[in-house]
Structure formats: structure tokens, C-alpha cells
Amino acid sequence: MSPPPSERDRLIAPNGAHDEAEEAQENYQRTVIRRSSWGGLTVVFILGLAFVFILQGRVDDWSYWSGVLPKNPALAARMILENSPVIDGHIDLPFAVRARYANNVSAVDLNARQPGHVDIPRLRQGKVGGFFWSVYVGCAKPDDEGPDFVNASWRVRDTLEQIDVARQLIDKYPETFRFALTSTDIKSAISEGRIASILGVEGGHQLGNSIGVLRQYYNLGARYMTLTHTCHNAFADSCGMAPGFPPRHGGLSDLGRTLVTEMNRLGVLVDLSHTSDATAAQALNHSRAPVIWSHSSARAVHDVPRNVPDWVLRLVGEGEGQKDAVVMVNFAPGFVAPDGLADVSAVADHVEHIARIAGKKHVGLGSDFDGIPAGPVGLEDVSKYPALIAALYARGWNKYELAGLTGANLLRVFEGAERVAAELQASGLAPAYDVYEKRPDLPVNWDDL
Numbered sequence: 001m002s003p004p005p006s007e008r009d010r011l012i013a014p015n016g017a018h019d020e021a022e023e024a025q026e027n028y029q030r031t032v033i034r035r036s037s038w039g040g041l042t043v044v045f046i047l048g049l050a051f052v053f054i055l056q057g058r059v060d061d062w063s064y065w066s067g068v069l070p071k072n073p074a075l076a077a078r079m080i081l082e083n084s085p086v087i088d089g090h091i092d093l094p095f096a097v098r099a100r101y102a103n104n105v106s107a108v109d110l111n112a113r114q115p116g117h118v119d120i121p122r123l124r125q126g127k128v129g130g131f132f133w134s135v136y137v138g139c140a141k142p143d144d145e146g147p148d149f150v151n152a153s154w155r156v157r158d159t160l161e162q163i164d165v166a167r168q169l170i171d172k173y174p175e176t177f178r179f180a181l182t183s184t185d186i187k188s189a190i191s192e193g194r195i196a197s198i199l200g201v202e203g204g205h206q207l208g209n210s211i212g213v214l215r216q217y218y219n220l221g222a223r224y225m226t227l228t229h230t231c232h233n234a235f236a237d238s239c240g241m242a243p244g245f246p247p248r249h250g251g252l253s254d255l256g257r258t259l260v261t262e263m264n265r266l267g268v269l270v271d272l273s274h275t276s277d278a279t280a281a282q283a284l285n286h287s288r289a290p291v292i293w294s295h296s297s298a299r300a301v302h303d304v305p306r307n308v309p310d311w312v313l314r315l316v317g318e319g320e321g322q323k324d325a326v327v328m329v330n331f332a333p334g335f336v337a338p339d340g341l342a343d344v345s346a347v348a349d350h351v352e353h354i355a356r357i358a359g360k361k362h363v364g365l366g367s368d369f370d371g372i373p374a375g376p377v378g379l380e381d382v383s384k385y386p387a388l389i390a391a392l393y394a395r396g397w398n399k400y401e402l403a404g405l406t407g408a409n410l411l412r413v414f415e416g417a418e419r420v421a422a423e424l425q426a427s428g429l430a431p432a433y434d435v436y437e438k439r440p441d442l443p444v445n446w447d448d449l
């Protein structure tokens with residue numbers, strides 16, 4: 001930058017030449033005054049223009065460039081999701097590959113449109129920054145597994161196949177997916193523009209009653225486990241699918257409490273979707289780490305057992321007797337609303353109800369895409385999340401609250417679980433070696449060999 005004329009003159013004529021210098025200074029001041037009045041007029045002009053735009057309701061494009069969120073909900077949702085993409089708690093893509101392709105990952109082209117709800121173009125359209133790949137196998141029929149769940153089954157094999165499918169698919173598209181084991185991995189994936197891919201096991205029945213199996217699922221990448229699916233298991237009671245499902249343990253069994261502690265020690269999030277209310281309340285109380293509902297909505301909005309009742313939602317929070325958690329809203333039409341009424345606005349009602357009871361910091365998204373026959377109207381597949389964000393923006397949610405909903409709440413809970421795991425390991429807590437008491441094969445009877 002060059003010095004103003006007055007100083008420049010002084011430098012040129014250090015001795016005498018006062019008149020010339022003063023005249024130059026006056027000229028300079030006149031120029032400054034002239035310039036500032038032009039500047040003032042320009043500002044008035046721009047403000048006037050902005051005012052006209054606002055009056056015409058055309059401020060949206062202008063505010064897009066200025067960094068202020070526009071009034072137009074669709075535009076605002078896009079901007080919010082750009083910085084705070086969706087981290088979905090539950091997507092059943094691995095099971096869709098099992099069902100449709102018999103686990104043949106070579107046959108799956110995620111760059112092409114898939115028959116289900118998930119493929120790469122639609123994930124990108126929907127501004128997805130991460131999701132939990134559910135590695136799921138169904139419950140056995142009660143008669144097959146026996147009253148104590150101990151009959152031999154293929155669930156551990158099938159779960160390993162689901163983990164294999166998920167990891168093969170993640171590796172197949174390295175520009176799109178990044179396998180994530182930690183909250184730091186999730187954030188790095190998002191900042192690289194990749195989709196963080198985390199594994200979640202959908203039911204304690206997939207452990208074959210064995211806590212050792214949980215440790216190995218952890219080693220293979222599992223970072224949450226749902227305590228039950230739709231059946232009871234050795235660890236905990238399920239809510240089943242219909243009201244009045246008779247309990248087996250009255251919540252968690254003793255072994256279930258041990259399992260929760262082991263999950264805390266490892267850093268596997270305790271997932272309470274599918275559990276009975278008693279299981280959920282007891283696990284919330286017992287878990288030292290924050291917990292999740294990976295795909296559950298609000299029972300007060302639509303009364304089905306798979307949704308979370310208000311009395312359990314009141315146990316979530318920062319207060320005395322409460323625990324940090326995130327309830328990730330399920331989009332399954334049957335859990336959202338009576339037949340034919342599930343749409344974006346009904347899903348937004350679930351989000352708002354959970355926020356009203358537990359707080360906006362405790363709600364997230366867990367669509368269940370590819371695990372449900374169809375999505376609600378307006379939320380048909382993974383390309384549609386922006387419609388839900390737009391609906392909530394229109395209802396007054398601000399960008400920080402929406403960033404919490406799309407992913408930050410889940411990340412906080414995940415980090416909390418990592419912190420607890422580090423503390424428990426530092427405290428020297430030993431791994432759990434408890435054996436399910438109904439197992440006939442342990443300890444080994446040498447005479448039977």
C-alpha cells in the first residue's frame with residue numbers, strides 16, 4: 001500500500017514547500033469526502049436492493065451466498081446437510097445383499113440403481129455422511145432353538161457372512177465408503193467426502209449366548225449391538241412385535257448385565273431398539289456409557305411396542321437418574337403412523353416428540369432402509385433425508401439443532417462410549433468370562449469326548 005498524499009508530500013519536500021503540501025492535503029481530504037459520499041450512496045443502494053428482494057421474498061439466493069440460512073426450507077436443508085450430513089443409525093444393505101444376491105458381492109453394482117432403498121447415487125443425493133451397516137440375521141423359531149436358546153443354530157456363521165458382505169462392499173467402493181472403527185474415523189471420512197461405514201449387530205441372539213463372540217465381533221468392527229431382536233435371548237427380553245409379548249427375564253438377566261458391562265469395556269454401544277421397556281430402563285440404568293436406540297420412534301405418537309414410551313424417554317438426559325442417549329427415529333411406516341398416513345410430516349412429529357420429552361440433543365435418524373418394505377411418502381429412500389430436514393426447519397429448528405439431529409448427537413454419544421471404554425480398560429477391569437448357565441457343553445466333560 002502507498003502512503004497517503006500528505007505523507008508522500010512531506011517525504012518529497014522535507015524543508016519548506018508548505019503551501020504545496022497543505023494544498024495536496026486539502027485535495028486529498030476532498031477526495032476522501034467525495035469517495036465516502038459515493039460509498040455511502042452505494043451502501044444505501046445495496047440496502048435498498050436487499051429490501052426490495054426481501055419484500056419480494058427473493059432473498060433466498062442472496063442469503064445463500066452471504067452464509068445466512070435462507071427462508072426457503074429446501075434450500076436451507078441442503079446448506080445444513082452440506083456441513084452436517086446424515087449419519088443413519090440403521091441400514092440393512094448387507095441383508096438385502098444376502099437376500100437378493102446370496103452374498104455375491106461381485107453381482108452388486110451400487111453405482112447402478114438398486115431395487116431397494118440404497119445405492120451410491122441416492123446416498124449422495126440424500127447427503128449421507130455415514131451409516132451403521134446392520135449385520136443382521138433373524139431369530140430362530142422358538143421350537144427350533146428350545147426353551148433355553150441352546151440348540152445349535154447357524155446364527156454366528158450367518159452373522160460372520162453378514163460382516164463379510166458389509167466389509168467386502170465397503171472395500172469395493174473405496175472412493176465412496178470408508179470403514180470406520182472410531183468417532184475420529186467417522187469425522188475423517190466425512191471431511192474427506194466419503195461415507196463413514198460402521199457395523200452394528202442387530203441382536204444378542206447373534207452371539208450364540210457367548211460373550212467371547214461379542215469380543216470377536218468387536219475385533220471385526222462391530223460398534224453397536226442391539227440387545228435383542230424380536231425374540232428373547234439369554235441376555236435380555238425383547239418387546240416382540242405385538243403388544244403383550246410375555247417377558248422371559250423381566251428385563252436383563254444376570255448374564256445380560258454382565259454383557260452390558262463388557263460392551264461398555266470394549267466400546268460397543270448398547271442399542272435398545274427391539275428391547276422390552278423393562279430391558280431398556282434397566283440397561284439405561286446399568287450401562288456406564290451413553291446408549292442408543294439405533295432405529296426406534298415415539299410410542300406416544302404411534303402406539304406400537306417397537307417405539308419408545310415417554311416414561312423411558314424421561315430417563316434420557318443430563319439430570320439426576322438420567323443417562324445420555326440418542327433415539328434414532330425409525331421410518332418404517334408401520335411404526336410411524338396408522339396405515340396410509342406415514343409421511344414426512346408424521347416422521348417429523350416423532351422427531352419433535354422425542355425432542356420435547358428427552359431434548360433436542362437426544363434425537364437422531366435411524367431409517368431402517370432396506371429392512372422395511374417401503375418408506376413413508378416423501379421419504380422413500382436414502383435420497384430423501386433433505387425433505388425431513390426441510391420440514392423440521394420449517395417448524396423452527398435451527399441449524400445447530402438440525403446438525404445434532406443429522407449426526408452430532410450420535411457422535412457425542414459415540415465419543416462418550418469411547419471415553420468410558422478407555423476409563424474401564426485403564427481401571428484394569430477384566431474381560432467377562434461368564435458362561436451362560438444353561439449351556440450343556442461347558443465346562444467340557446472329558447468322559448463325553
Ligand SMILES: *[C@@H]1O[C@H](CO)[C@@H](O)[C@H](O)[C@H]1NC(C)=O
Binds near residue numbers: 104105106107
Ligand atoms: C457372482 O456374480 C458375478 C457377476 O454377476 C458372476 O459372474 C459370478 O458367476 C457370481 N458368482 C457366483 C458364485 O454365483
Ligand SMILES: *[C@@H]1O[C@H](CO)[C@@H](O)[C@H](O)[C@H]1NC(C)=O
Binds near residue numbers: 146
Ligand atoms: C431343541 O431343544 C429342545 C430341548 O431343549 C428339544 O426338545 C428340541 O427337539 C430341539 N429342537 C431341535 C430342532 O433340535
Ligand SMILES: *[C@@H]1O[C@H](CO)[C@@H](O)[C@H](O)[C@H]1NC(C)=O
Binds near residue numbers: 281282285286
Ligand atoms: C439402578 O441401579 C442401581 C444399582 O446400580 C439400583 O440400586 C437402582 O435401583 C436402579 N434403578 C432402577 C430404576 O432400576
Ligand SMILES: [Zn+2]
Binds near residue numbers: 202274295371
Ligand atoms: Zn430392526
